[in-house]
Amino acid sequence: MKGINSYHRSLLEAFYEEGYTRVKLTRDWYTWRIRPFLSFLEAEGIALADTGPSEIKRHFARLVDEGYSWSTRNGSYTALSVFFRWLVARGLVERSPFDVEEIKRPRKTARVQYLVEIEELQKLFDTIRAEDSVLARRDYALILLMFDTGLRRAEAASLKISDIRMKQNLIVIRVAKNNNQRIVPCQTITIDAVERWLEVHPTKDEGHLFVALRGKSYGKPLSGRRIHGILASWLEKAGIEDSCRITPHSLRRAFATYFSDAGGDMFVLRDILGHKGIETTRLYVINTQKRIQLQHTKHSPVNLLDLR
Structure with a gap:
């Protein structure tokens, strides 16, 4: 020592x-x-x-x-x-x-949360779609599904093919945090992306939905860490600045924020994200400076006055 x-x-x-x-x-x-x-x-x-x-x-x-x-x-x-x-x-x-009372535990200061811009997401998905390969089909379906549903990366990694209910546009989340199993909806365009991936899926059975396509892990389920690496790789290819600040969890927060901005019900959002309490869900909605300014412009009480 x-x-x-x-x-x-x-x-x-x-x-x-x-x-x-x-x-x-x-x-x-x-x-x-x-x-x-x-x-x-x-x-x-x-x-x-x-x-x-x-x-x-x-x-x-x-x-x-x-x-x-x-x-x-x-x-x-x-x-x-x-x-x-x-x-x-x-x-x-x-x-x-x-x-002694004056010795207090260090206080945690709130960090400014980074919200992935829609323009950045558009650039990301355009980059993946431009590459017509088995790998691109898998990654496009994976990343789009995570953004469309707010899935945690561990939940995405644990999905089985049988968990996707194609006709109903639903996904069954069986392996979830706190064992909080749930069923979440997704858009038809997301289901279409999953179907295109399944056309070239290496196993095409009732195994895991997202599997490795290279090396010794071929055909085995992706890990949460690998999903992080997949996203990082495509962000770099898309030439997105500050890409290191965008993680699978950023997609989850972006889903929550844009869902709320579009008028989505907070209690419905809570159930989609798999939270136990509404307060946790509120923390996921990022109040960026742009968002605050837009809300202020729209809802300031000064708008009620006739000052012109």
């Missing part, structure tokens, strides 16, 4: 052995979050027993300055608070600095 002195190393080893951190992955998780703090104390010449709230604050301020993410800082808070609780229980420090 490099980067810290022998005393701190021995403390961490004892912490691992006496606690519930004997599993290597768990040990690594704690090490990555505790060791930087111990290195900080050594550099400052501060003993663990003398550590107070000010040292904790300075450490977290340093993490912010060095660009560490909220998840890393939040994990550090958890790991260090557990570590100090153990030190107190062993009589190695008198009191944990985390017992």
Whole structure:
């Protein structure tokens, strides 16, 4: 365990052995979050027993300055608070600095959500359709289906051919988050794309709908990670800027936002997305600056006044 002195190393080893951190992955998780703090104390010449709230604050301020993410800082808070609780229980420090009310868990700041523009989606689908190949048929059906229904990538990966009810324009989602199985509708144009893919499907049986077409995985179901890679590859081919910001989950959010913009009912949207509560569904509708401005122009109460 490099980067810290022998005393701190021995403390961490004892912490691992006496606690519930004997599993290597768990040990690594704690090490990555505790060791930087111990290195900080050594550099400052501060003993663990003398550590107070000010040292904790300075450490977290340093993490912010060095660009560490909220998840890393939040994990550090958890790991260090557990570590100090153990030190107190062993009589190695008198009191944990985390017992002071002024030491609060790092706050998560809301990030601006990126909404995939319709023009970008049009360019993406035009690029795929322009390539008449088995691969393009599969990917066109896959990406269009995800955008038309708001499917999670894991749900798309788990679809069976028998889950597609062609005549009714319905899809049965059997493997879903929280086991929330559901039936969702889709457009005829999406069903047509699926049918064109099935014409060249390598197995053409009741197996998985979307399967690999190359290498050792030929004929086997696509993984969620592979679906991410497929989308990224086509975005690059389409020459879409900032394509790294567009993921399968972006398609799900785009579906929710455009469905809502078109006047779709929020409770129906909740059921299509497979959410348990309406509040989760509301989070999926992205209020971009353009969307906010259009809504304000249309609904501002100033429009009710005669000021001209």
